[in-house]
Amino acid sequence: MITLASDFGTPYPAAMKGAILSRCEARLVDIGHEFPRQDVRAAAFWLRKVLPEFPPAVHLVVVDPGVGTDRAALVVRAGDHVLVGPDNGVLLPPARALADAGDDHHADIEDHADIDVYELDVGDPRSSTFHGRDVFAPGAAVVHEAGIDRLPELDGISPAGDAVDLGIPEPERTDDGVVGDVLVVDGFGNVITNVPGTVLGNRSVVRVDGEPTPVVRSYAHAEGDEGIVTVGSHGNVELAVNRGRGDDAFGLDVGDDVRIGFS
Amino acid sequence: MITLASDFGTPYPAAMKGAILSRCEARLVDIGHEFPRQDVRAAAFWLRKVLPEFPPAVHLVVVDPGVGTDRAALVVRAGDHVLVGPDNGVLLPPARALADAGDDHHADIEDHADIDVYELDVGDPRSSTFHGRDVFAPGAAVVHEAGIDRLPELDGISPAGDAVDLGIPEPERTDDGVVGDVLVVDGFGNVITNVPGTVLGNRSVVRVDGEPTPVVRSYAHAEGDEGIVTVGSHGNVELAVNRGRGDDAFGLDVGDDVRIGFS
Amino acid sequence: MITLASDFGTPYPAAMKGAILSRCEARLVDIGHEFPRQDVRAAAFWLRKVLPEFPPAVHLVVVDPGVGTDRAALVVRAGDHVLVGPDNGVLLPPARALADAGDDHHADIEDHADIDVYELDVGDPRSSTFHGRDVFAPGAAVVHEAGIDRLPELDGISPAGDAVDLGIPEPERTDDGVVGDVLVVDGFGNVITNVPGTVLGNRSVVRVDGEPTPVVRSYAHAEGDEGIVTVGSHGNVELAVNRGRGDDAFGLDVGDDVRIGFS
Numbered sequence: 001m002i003t004l005a006s007d008f009g010t011p012y013p014a015a016m017k018g019a020i021l022s023r024c025e026a027r028l029v030d031i032g033h034e035f036p037r038q039d040v041r042a043a044a045f046w047l048r049k050v051l052p053e054f055p056p057a058v059h060l061v062v063v064d065p066g067v068g069t070d071r072a073a074l075v076v077r078a079g080d081h082v083l084v085g086p087d088n089g090v091l092l093p094p095a096r097a098l099a100d101a102g103d104d105h106h107a108d109i110e111d112h113a114d115i116d117v118y119e120l121d122v123g124d125p126r127s128s129t130f131h132g133r134d135v136f137a138p139g140a141a142v143v144h145e146a147g148i149d150r151l152p153e154l155d156g157i158s159p160a161g162d163a164v165d166l167g168i169p170e171p172e173r174t175d176d177g178v179v180g181d182v183l184v185v186d187g188f189g190n191v192i193t194n195v196p197g198t199v200l201g202n203r204s205v206v207r208v209d210g211e212p213t214p215v216v217r218s219y220a221h222a223e224g225d226e227g228i229v230t231v232g233s234h235g236n237v238e239l240a241v242n243r244g245r246g247d248d249a250f251g252l253d254v255g256d257d258v259r260i261g262f263s
Numbered sequence: 264m265i266t267l268a269s270d271f272g273t274p275y276p277a278a279m280k281g282a283i284l285s286r287c288e289a290r291l292v293d294i295g296h297e298f299p300r301q302d303v304r305a306a307a308f309w310l311r312k313v314l315p316e317f318p319p320a321v322h323l324v325v326v327d328p329g330v331g332t333d334r335a336a337l338v339v340r341a342g343d344h345v346l347v348g349p350d351n352g353v354l355l356p357p358a359r360a361l362a363d364a365g366d367d368h369h370a371d372i373e374d375h376a377d378i379d380v381y382e383l384d385v386g387d388p389r390s391s392t393f394h395g396r397d398v399f400a401p402g403a404a405v406v407h408e409a410g411i412d413r414l415p416e417l418d419g420i421s422p423a424g425d426a427v428d429l430g431i432p433e434p435e436r437t438d439d440g441v442v443g444d445v446l447v448v449d450g451f452g453n454v455i456t457n458v459p460g461t462v463l464g465n466r467s468v469v470r471v472d473g474e475p476t477p478v479v480r481s482y483a484h485a486e487g488d489e490g491i492v493t494v495g496s497h498g499n500v501e502l503a504v505n506r507g508r509g510d511d512a513f514g515l516d517v518g519d520d521v522r523i524g525f526s
Numbered sequence: 527m528i529t530l531a532s533d534f535g536t537p538y539p540a541a542m543k544g545a546i547l548s549r550c551e552a553r554l555v556d557i558g559h560e561f562p563r564q565d566v567r568a569a570a571f572w573l574r575k576v577l578p579e580f581p582p583a584v585h586l587v588v589v590d591p592g593v594g595t596d597r598a599a600l601v602v603r604a605g606d607h608v609l610v611g612p613d614n615g616v617l618l619p620p621a622r623a624l625a626d627a628g629d630d631h632h633a634d635i636e637d638h639a640d641i642d643v644y645e646l647d648v649g650d651p652r653s654s655t656f657h658g659r660d661v662f663a664p665g666a667a668v669v670h671e672a673g674i675d676r677l678p679e680l681d682g683i684s685p686a687g688d689a690v691d692l693g694i695p696e697p698e699r700t701d702d703g704v705v706g707d708v709l710v711v712d713g714f715g716n717v718i719t720n721v722p723g724t725v726l727g728n729r730s731v732v733r734v735d736g737e738p739t740p741v742v743r744s745y746a747h748a749e750g751d752e753g754i755v756t757v758g759s760h761g762n763v764e765l766a767v768n769r770g771r772g773d774d775a776f777g778l779d780v781g782d783d784v785r786i787g788f789s
């Protein structure tokens with residue numbers, strides 16, 4: 001099985017599918033191709049949540065604002081899974097999640113027993129603007145056909161010296177709560193933070209940037225169109241409006257600080 | 264075969280795919296994940312038109328504004344098909360269409376010989392915000408693996424007392440025509456009503472909210488950018504503009520009344 | 527293998543998938559369903575770039591603004607591939623690319639040894655607005671089941687007298703460069719022209735509509751938010767802004783002339 005994730009929209013992902021299927025008969029599963037454009041951090045966030053749902057697979061990940069520069073191409077073994085994509089930080093957060101079955105916090109990549117990072121020889125690709133088709137998709141097909149156990153001996157793959165490790169920021173404790181970051185705003189307008197849901201405890205109200213805001217079990221528990229705090233399916237604190245947009249209601253966007261207060 | 268329909272966009276559907284594929288090897292077919300957000304009625308309308316095209320399958324349907332409340336989870340057998348999703352009305356209109364091969368009008372669900380409605384034991388799901396991944400996808404995998412004939416004896420499934428049955432409104436006859444409802448505006452801006460196309464007879468002009476409007480066989484038969492009346496692929500009256508947007512031209516949106524006059 | 531391309535969005539493509547899968551068990555691969563609405567030329571441009579990546583397949587292509595008129599339905603054999611879709615010009619540019627493995631310039635279709643054009647008997651379809659479901663998808667299933675070698679003898683297929691051949695315009699040489707056309711603006715805002723990238727030679731600066739503009743190897747080689755000229759993955763000259771929209775920066779849209787000057 002090869003999964004495909006990108007920020008390409010229509011029709012570039014199909015060129016990657018063709019490049020794979022002309023080389024092997026792998027089952028293909030789309031993760032999605034509407035990831036926020038050129039937003040490496042958002043893709044890393046989502047993929048570390050979504051990919052661990054899958055059985056062992058090769059995951060082709062192409063969110064690649066640096067295409068055509070000399071950034072390396074990586075093949076990363078993580079547990080029984082393999083990731084293929086650019087060396088810009090998008091691969092390591094999901095790699096940790098795949099290796100740890102969800103516990104992706106705090107392990108340095110070099111200390112991680114169950115992750116191996118290889119560099120994929122880019123060679124002389126057909127284009128300098130579409131390595132998804134010309135480098136990563138063919139690489140994923142080769143890895144799929146060889147199988148994960150033969151990775152170390154594959155032609156064109158060599159151990160990587162180091163790899164870009166994207167810092168997903170950690171929230172900071174304060175006297176009366178935490179200050180977190182907005183990591184992602186999803187398509188519903190839900191504001192997803194880096195604050196783990198466990199910090200909420202059993203509270204029924206917290207302050208969001210000073211404003212008392214109810215904590216509810218899910219969107220539909222909100223009353224009317226008030227802003228609410230909940231714990232999303234990803235386990236993090238989310239700010240939302242039932243049948244409305246949380247980003248508008250709270251005035252928050254990706255990268256903003258958000259202060260969650262308990263007193 | 265398991266089909267997937269939702270209003271999730273990117274990347275939540277992939278988590279459902281992973282949850283299925285880690286449990287079984289079913290063929291997966293996307294119905295679409297861009298259904299109008301949290302619009303149960305629009306999804307029910309489309310699915311009763313689209314799902315009957317398929318051979319026998321398990322259909323996973325997750326348009327679920329009530330996620331995390333105590334609304335039940337359903338498994339519905341309809342002819343040779345099975346639907347899995349929330350008990351909010353989205354399942355029964357397509358269930359009737361699947362059982363009747365297209366004649367989905369007027370049969371009360373409790374009188375329907377070829378539909379069985381079961382409740383799926385939700386248990387204690389991992390999240391209260393993403394039952395698509397945590398309840399419905401695993402349920403669909405279980406049903407797929409067991410097969411439709413073993414539904415009555417499956418663990419975690421029991422006959423449902425009743426189920427939310429979404430009223431898709433019927434048009435009303437008037438002295439000189441019908442008054443219908445706008446059910447859906449599709450991505451082209453075509454205004455899809457609940458008025459069956461058969462009421463148009465062989466007329467070449469009708470009044471739409473008073474305005475004389477030509478009835479044409481298809482969009483391309485319109486002259487210039489005039490508004491036209493046609494019968495859509497779903498069999499209902501549609502208001503459209505060739506290479507333009509019918510919703511703008513007619514000033515109509517979902518839920519509006521529309522009066523079709525014959526004199 | 528059957529690939530599917532359309533401008534349908536959600537959920538019409540699923541009806542085509544159902545219509546195919548109720549007739550055969552072909553592997554299905556989505557090329558994309560978000561092609562620019564009713565833009566036959568844009569679809570032809572993309573498909574001649576994307577489809578040659580695939581192994582031999584049946585390609586179902588439905589961008590069909592003339593649905594319900596008497597435009598013919600075509601089955602086109604191109605090398606080891608078959609295309610099925612409307613006779614509006616969308617099929618022949620990708621057919622040439624499939625037959626020629628990428629060299630799709632200048633061959634008249636009637637002179638082409640490796641392309642056969644057939645007309646598909648439309649019969650009396652269920653609808654006059656959705657031939658994708660009622661004509662082309664069933665046609666693709668029949669062709670897939672029969673196999674490419676039996677095309678000439680299939681019921682309901684006969685040699686076509688002629689076929690609409692879409693002119694993708696060629697750029698014109700001028701005293702100091704070329705005048706091209708904007709063929710497509712992609713989802714990133716990149717402006718894709720009909721000018722082959724080879725005309726740039728090794729130049730590091732050209733004039734775009736008079737303005738000196740750097741030529742770079744890929745988007746990431748741009749400095750800041752300046753407009754740049756590059757060669758896209760399709761081999762043509764593209765006008766872009768790194769992490770921004772080229773169409774806004776250059777003030778260009780589909781169909782506009784663009785003058786590339788070398789002095």
